[in-house]
Amino acid sequence: MKDWRFPLSVGILFGCLCTTAVTLAENRIITLGTGGSTGLYYPTGGAVCRLINQTRQDHGIRCAVRNTLGSIANLEQVSKGELDVAIAEAAQLYHDVRSNKQKTAGDRLTTLVSLYPEYLSVLVNNDANIESSNDLKGKRINIGKTGSSQRQTLGILMEGRNWSVKDFSAVLELEPEEQAAALCDRHIDATLYMVGHPSGAIKEAIRDCNSRLVSLSDQDITTLTEENSKYSKSAISGDLYGLSDTEIRTVSVNATLFSRADLPEETAYAIVKSLFTQFEDFKRMHPAFAGLTPKEMLSQPLAAPLHPGALRYYQEVGLDQFIPQE
Structure with missing residues (x-):
């Protein structure tokens, strides 16, 4: 009768791989800057993080919300690498990008998705x-x-x-x-x-x-x-x-979800995929989201260049047809 048990070395190998995968997943945390607790940025950030965390088994990323003073603070903290992603007014993001504050390619700010007006x-x-x-x-x-x-x-x-x-x-x-x-x-x-x-x-x-x-x-x-x-x-x-x-x-x-250009492409991809594959859930999370459509959100003029990871997802599902060419 054959012994179907794994050799000890193979068992150790699989055990190491599983442990490593879990450890990596647990350590992949992104911080999302929002605003004061009485404004809409805070529940919006909470909604986006919830959608990311609900699909964590697909990408190994955990999302944590951070209270901030809002757009200006978020722009500064993302630029400095103190936050991974954040929400800001498109007008403030546009001004920040045009002022050439970013010194290197990685420091430049990029759009993930336009949210709501x-x-x-x-x-x-x-x-x-x-x-x-x-x-x-x-x-x-x-x-x-x-x-x-x-x-x-x-x-x-x-x-x-x-x-x-x-x-x-x-x-x-x-x-x-x-x-x-x-x-x-x-x-x-x-x-x-x-x-x-x-x-x-x-x-x-x-x-x-x-x-x-x-x-x-x-x-x-x-x-x-x-x-x-x-x-x-x-x-x-x-x-x-x-x-x-x-x-x-x-x-x-429009409120805009943004990041630095050096946010890993796979992370940007996972963020927007988590949002749009659970879009009906997102719309139910706050009355301000109820009337949103992917077409409306993506057709807004870009305040900052689109992150390549976000663009890759939009191209895969055909949403890139709504993105304005600038």
Whole structure:
């Protein structure tokens, strides 16, 4: 009778291979930079990481979410290699790439996928006599933290109007999660920030704090769209917040998942494959994702060159036909 047992040497070889594979899988961790816990970047990063982790047996990668201050911090940390991937406004990513901050090929930033539109949202107290961004002068306003995307965007508007911080009656530098409470407590009259809709923080402020969204003026819309081609004229539907027949005029820019160019090609490939092979699950993870389609996401103008690993996946499944040629 034949002995079907493996020779000892073969058994040791298989055992070593299995142990090594498990160890490699356990050590392949990517960090994904998001934003504050009250914004949409944080749940978006959580959703992407969840999809990656659900398919870990296919690629051996684990994804971990990191809280950050948002777009500007994410751009800096990815550029320095402190984060592997992150989310940023396309306008900020585009500006960063065009400013030639990246010194080597590996440092250059690349797009993995465009996610969802963010809207410049002007949230005000109902009793502050603010009908549009024209009326912000002389009010108590939150300008955001130094270096934040919020601060930079407001700076563009202020420059376009030849305003300075002295033109407001009070200026606060609040974290994103502090803004709604400051409105509720009447510490500020208005705050401006980029966010995807529907936003839980805005919904809470409208419901509980006598607050509302107001439109940008035509002048401010023109200022932003002429300053950066990634901003586009848009509108927020009041239906999202129980305000039927209301349309808030503003600008939008797409949130973009990005990385350095030296992110391994197989890693970039696995990230976008995990997203699109589980796309219906992704759409159910937040109301802001519900109406997204792969065609819509991939047809957005690129703020940074597409990572080769992401492009390889899109070509394999035929999604590259939607990517704009620039």
